[in-house]
Amino acid sequence: MSVAHSLASGMGGIRTAGDLVARMEIARGMKINEAKEYVAKKLEVSVVDLSDPVVMNELRRDLDIGSAYVLPGVAQGIDAKFRIAELLDIEINSVKKFEERIGRKLK
Amino acid sequence: MGKIRTRLGDGSVIELSESELRSDLESGTQEAAERGKIPPLSQDELRYLAELFKRPDRTVGVDVGKEVVLSYDCGPLKIKRSYGTASKFQSLQILERLFGADTLEMAHVDYSYKPARQLLWMDQPIMEQALLVTIPAMFYGAMPNLGLYTQPDGPCTNPMELLPQGKIAEARASFEEMVEHAVNDMVLVASTMYEAGADGINFDTTGAAGDGDFLAALRATEVLRQKYPDICIEMGMAGEFVFGMHGALTYDGVRLAGLYPHEQLKLAEKAGVSIFGPAVNTNTDSSCPRDVARSSTFIKACVKNSNILIHGNVGMGVGGMPMQDVLPVDSVTRASKAMVEITGLDGL
Numbered sequence: 001m002s003v004a005h006s007l008a009s010g011m012g013g014i015r016t017a018g019d020l021v022a023r024m025e026i027a028r029g030m031k032i033n034e035a036k037e038y039v040a041k042k043l044e045v046s047v048v049d050l051s052d053p054v055v056m057n058e059l060r061r062d063l064d065i066g067s068a069y070v071l072p073g074v075a076q077g078i079d080a081k082f083r084i085a086e087l088l089d090i091e092i093n094s095v096k097k098f099e100e101r102i103g104r105k106l107k
Numbered sequence: 108m109g110k111i112r113t114r115l116g117d118g119s120v121i122e123l124s125e126s127e128l129r130s131d132l133e134s135g136t137q138e139a140a141e142r143g144k145i146p147p148l149s150q151d152e153l154r155y156l157a158e159l160f161k162r163p164d165r166t167v168g169v170d171v172g173k174e175v176v177l178s179y180d181c182g183p184l185k186i187k188r189s190y191g192t193a194s195k196f197q198s199l200q201i202l203e204r205l206f207g208a209d210t211l212e213m214a215h216v217d218y219s220y221k222p223a224r225q226l227l228w229m230d231q232p233i234m235e236q237a238l239l240v241t242i243p244a245m246f247y248g249a250m251p252n253l254g255l256y257t258q259p260d261g262p263c264t265n266p267m268e269l270l271p272q273g274k275i276a277e278a279r280a281s282f283e284e285m286v287e288h289a290v291n292d293m294v295l296v297a298s299t300m301y302e303a304g305a306d307g308i309n310f311d312t313t314g315a316a317g318d319g320d321f322l323a324a325l326r327a328t329e330v331l332r333q334k335y336p337d338i339c340i341e342m343g344m345a346g347e348f349v350f351g352m353h354g355a356l357t358y359d360g361v362r363l364a365g366l367y368p369h370e371q372l373k374l375a376e377k378a379g380v381s382i383f384g385p386a387v388n389t390n391t392d393s394s395c396p397r398d399v400a401r402s403s404t405f406i407k408a409c410v411k412n413s414n415i416l417i418h419g420n421v422g423m424g425v426g427g428m429p430m431q432d433v434l435p436v437d438s439v440t441r442a443s444k445a446m447v448e449i450t451g452l453d454g455l
Contacts, residue, residue, distance in 0.1 A: 001422065001434045002177075002185065005455055006207045008168045008440035009447045010177040018209035019243035022176040025416055025453060026210070026244045026306055026339040029381055032175055032416075032453040048172045066242040068204050077240040084242070091337070094238040094245070094304035 015057070015068045017043065017050040020088060027090040042088055063087065082106060111161055114438055116391040116398050118429035125161070128396055132156050135393070135400030143367040145408035148400060152449055156403075159441055160396045166440040169447050176454035178382065178418050180248055180311045180343060182212035195233050196240065203241050209454075212246040212309055213237060213300075219252035220292040221261070227296060231303050238304045246341060247300035248309030251293060251323045253316035256285040263288070266352070282319040282353040286326070289319075293327035298334065307339030307381070314371075315345035317352030318363035321371070325358050325378040332379030342375050343384030343420055344368065347405060369408040376415050382454070385409045386420040391430050395438050399427030399445050407450040418454035419446050426455075 011018030017039055024035035040047045043063075049055040053068075060067040065087065066080030075083065078098055085092040099105050110122035123131065132153045140147035148156075159167065169175075179185075183198035193201060195213060202208040213234050215223050223230065230247075238245055257265040263285045266278035297308040308331065314321040328340050349371065351364025358374050366374070368385035375383045387402035406419045406426070424430035427442040446455065 001428075001439055002179065002202070002206050002208070004166070004434070004436045004439035005177055005421065005443050008166065008443035009173075009175055009455065010207055011174045011209050013207040013209045014203060014242050015207045018174075018176060018207065022178075022209040022244055022454075025176055026381070027337075029416065035176075035453075051171070051174045068207075070204075077242065078238065080242045092244075093301065093306050093337075097235075097302075097304040098239075 011051050012053060012056075013068070014060070014066055015053045017056050020084065021050060023084065023088060023090060023092070027088075027092075039088065112163075113160055114395045114429055114435065116389040116393050116395065116429055118431035118435065118438070121394060123394060123396070125157075128157055128160055129153070131394045131397035132400040135397035136404045139387075139401045139404035143369060143405055143408060145369060145404065148404055148407070148449065152403075153400070155449065156396060156400055156445060159445055166436050167444050168440060169444050173447060175447050175452065176209045176418070178210045178246070178309070178341060178454055179208060179212050180309065180422070181218060182214045182248065184214055184216055184218060187216055196237055199237050199241055199245075203243055208243060210244045210246060211241060212248045213305070214248045218249050218311070219255055220249045220289065220296050221252065221255045223249045223296045224292045227299050231299055234300055234303045234305055244306035244339075245304075246307045246309045246339075247297070247305045248311050248341075249296065250312040250315060251289050251310060251320045251327075252312070253282075253285045253289055253320045253323060256288045257281075261285070261288070279353050279355065282356070286319045286323045286356075289323035290326045290330070293323065294330050294334075297327065297331050297338075301331075301335055301338050307341060309341040309343060311341075311343045312345040313342050314349050317350040318356045319353050320345075321349050321363050322356050322358055325374055328375070328378040328380055339381045340379065341382040341384060341418065342380045343418075344371060344386040346425075347385075347387045368405045369412050372409050372413055372415075372417075376413070380415060382416040382418050383409065383413065384418050384420045386425045387427075389424045389426075389428060389430050395427060395429065395441070399442050402427040402442075403445055403449040406446060406452060410450050410452050416453040417450075419450065419452050421446055421455050
């Protein structure tokens, strides 16, 4: 069922920019269209590009914010979230907790 | 045109003529409109649904650019309950990297806040470590599940045993006590997971045990919103109508029993919910087109009246989906597309 929904109407998660749009809904309470426009502007792509895995996979690699196809040396978890927080200008709870744990701000 | 192949709400295949299809769509939206005292779908929207169900395609999807964010209940349980041999970490990574999940949700297999409280010492480190190796926003989710607070497993006398004895006041007092226990557990678990780094909390299947269940989730939300102003709180409902198991419980002066989704939404907003998940029941004797028209009518009314995000429940037996464990993709994708394109919601 999850896969069928994802194919029919989902944004695609880290295959595309679905996780980034979701971040804006969660962090700022933005409605779906506002969240898409915000992310598209930050990434300098069109709203349609946000759910295109070819465009987004390449862009995600360039930005090193994690992608579904993992290559050696690329961001895969908290490292990607540090960059996403900065890219989208939002606070991510787990990033903040990580900084608290190591006792310093990374950027 | 020949017969249109579709399904009943129980998942079995049926065939409808074009006039039967139109009649089912009309009756679905009219029933929702009458029950909820909300506007029915327009003739254009009903024509859109008719075209959607007439298509012979096995699967359908939204137009490019109209995709929405997907949030999930039960996260790792979806794999666990199929006896997939994956840990919670592995399940979350499967959802993230293979399923294209826009958000993730960590959960314990019992999926209720009462047992989750007992396992916090084990689940908190899992949450902390999962947050290090995943990218999408992570929720912790479980159900208020008031039923777990009754004897012999819980501390309260079972109201369902008191009611047949005519002990109405005692039964109501027991419900009220259950609410207090549930609020304490929900606040403790949610606080622990948020302080471990979770992005949000999901109160899922809210209202499953009636008005007390809904009240517990509203009160827990209120406490958490005050404690953590930035926390994302998702409240997914159990059904379209809040059962009056207690009957006289209120929140902010509004009686909870009998509220429909657009009315539940207003109280959720007031309590501090960030994402509201309306649930509209599937009628297993109705056709899927009728169930989809009925669900879309209720959810459209929520979207129209909402100041917060709406992620409609479109799972087994709700949101126009058949009541089946293993769902057919023709029904799932039609309900999915219709819900997004008719109601304009923010996610599923």
